[in-house]
Amino acid sequence: MAQPQPIAATLSPAPDAALIAAWQQGDEQAAAELVRRHARALARFLSGAGAPEADLDDLVQEALIRAFRAVDRFRGQCQFRTWLLTIGGNVLKDHGRRAARHKIVSLDEGLEGLAARDGDPHERAEAGEAEARLAAGVGVLPRLQREVFLLRAQQGLEYGEIAAALDTTEGAARVHYHHAVRRLKEMLQ
Amino acid sequence: MNEDANLQNAARQLGAAAADRLDVERLAAVVVERLRNEPAPAARPAWLQPAWLRIAATLLVLVGGGLVVRQVVSPTAPHGAHFVTDDLTDLTADQLRDVLNTLDETLNLGSTTLPEADLDDLDAQQLKAVLRSLEG
Numbered sequence: 001m002a003q004p005q006p007i008a009a010t011l012s013p014a015p016d017a018a019l020i021a022a023w024q025q026g027d028e029q030a031a032a033e034l035v036r037r038h039a040r041a042l043a044r045f046l047s048g049a050g051a052p053e054a055d056l057d058d059l060v061q062e063a064l065i066r067a068f069r070a071v072d073r074f075r076g077q078c079q080f081r082t083w084l085l086t087i088g089g090n091v092l093k094d095h096g097r098r099a100a101r102h103k104i105v106s107l108d109e110g111l112e113g114l115a116a117r118d119g120d121p122h123e124r125a126e127a128g129e130a131e132a133r134l135a136a137g138v139g140v141l142p143r144l145q146r147e148v149f150l151l152r153a154q155q156g157l158e159y160g161e162i163a164a165a166l167d168t169t170e171g172a173a174r175v176h177y178h179h180a181v182r183r184l185k186e187m188l189q
Numbered sequence: 190m191n192e193d194a195n196l197q198n199a200a201r202q203l204g205a206a207a208a209d210r211l212d213v214e215r216l217a218a219v220v221v222e223r224l225r226n227e228p229a230p231a232a233r234p235a236w237l238q239p240a241w242l243r244i245a246a247t248l249l250v251l252v253g254g255g256l257v258v259r260q261v262v263s264p265t266a267p268h269g270a271h272f273v274t275d276d277l278t279d280l281t282a283d284q285l286r287d288v289l290n291t292l293d294e295t296l297n298l299g300s301t302t303l304p305e306a307d308l309d310d311l312d313a314q315q316l317k318a319v320l321r322s323l324e325g
Contacts, residue, residue, distance in 0.1 A: 028221045035217035040208045047204025056207055057216065064220045069229050134199045153200035184196060 016080040020071055031068055038081045039064065041155065045085045048150050050139035051092055052099075059095060063088040078164040082157060086165050089147050137187040141180050148173050149180035285316040 014022075014030075016037070022030035043060050051059050067074075067087045074083055138146055144166065151162045152173075159177075163170045280288070286309070311319065 028225065031224060032217040032221050035220050036213055039213050039216050040211060043208035043211045044204040047207040048200070053207045053210075057211065060211065060216065061220060061223070064216075065223055065227075068220070068224055131199060131202055134196075135203055138200075138203070149200070150203070153197050154203055156201075181193070181196060185192060188196075 017076065020074065020080060023068065024071065034068075034080070035064055038084055041081055042084055042088050044154060045150055046088050046092055048135065048138060048154050049089065049092055049146055050135065051095070055095065055099075059088070059091055063091045066091060078161050082151065082155075082161055082165040085151065085155065086147070089143070093143065133188060134184070137184045138180075140187070141183060144168075145176045145180040145183070148176040149184070152177050153181075280313075282311070282313040282316060285313060285320070289316065289319065 014033075016034065019030040019034050023034070039060055042063055043056055046059050046063070047053065047056055063084065067084050070087070074080065077083075138149065141149065147166065148162055151157045151165070152159070157165075159170045159173045163173045166173065168176075
């Protein structure tokens with residue numbers, strides 16, 4: 001009798017919900033596929049929220065482990081990725097309590113050159129510096145503002161999705177985003 | 190407007206380089222292995238859940254605060270009963286009469302007003318007895 005094929009090995013990409021259900025039935029490949037799908041987004045989110053690069057791998061791992069172990073509590077109120085990112089936020093908060101704060105880069109220059117990722121080395125260096133200043137600015141925002149800003153501006157999520165993930169209202173999410181942008185502009189001017 | 194676009198572009202790039210350096214295949218293998226081998230931490234009892242702890246802390250603050258406020262607002266006999274007559278031991282009969290008259294005026298006892306004439310007939314011991322009886 002043929003063994004059932006792991007869901008991650010099927011030809012068409014399975015939706016997250018199917019992979020979650022398969023993982024709950026013990027399919028480890030389903031969990032591995034979810035990691036492949038969402039680990040980079042999670043790493044970007046954590047890095048943007050101030051995770052030191054040296055700890056990034058560990059933090060991503062920890063968030064994924066927590067998510068898989070708590071997946072029974074995921075009710076589909078938002079996308080799996082959004083839920084995972086909020087777990088990442090909690091992991092980072094716990095990490096921040098334990099570790100000394102990493103060095104904050106000064107915010108004494110503007111946003112010029114932020115989009116210049118390609119080009120000559122000087123432009124790239126400027127872009128990297130500007131990114132570091134933005135990262136530092138994001139790092140000093142209150143947690144909710146920081147998470148809403150990253151979920152919206154970095155991950156491109158809709159306010160409704162953000163509100164569901166953070167257990168708040170759409171209006172409140174908009175207000176947090178507005179305040180975050182205003183404060184970042186002030187800091188970067 | 191341009192500034193907003195710059196900010197959004199920058200936000201999209203934020204952490205991208207670090208994420209690109211992540212070895213996702215290795216990470217997936219490590220996560221699966223940890224899930225397989227590491228026992229899940231025991232679930233906290235319901236009363237140790239953060240929500241219940243917050244509720245308990247709030248109740249503690251409310252009850253404690255209430256007790257403090259009660260003590261401050263109505264400091265009733267906090268150091269044990271204090272009898273006026275304890276301070277009257279050294280007073281003469283005339284001074285005791287004055288105290289009783291003052292009490293009479295202060296308390297405005299109406300029908301139970303102490304007649305001054307009666308007080309004049311009492312000696313010091315009797316006056317102290319009256320004062321004790323007034324204290325209940």
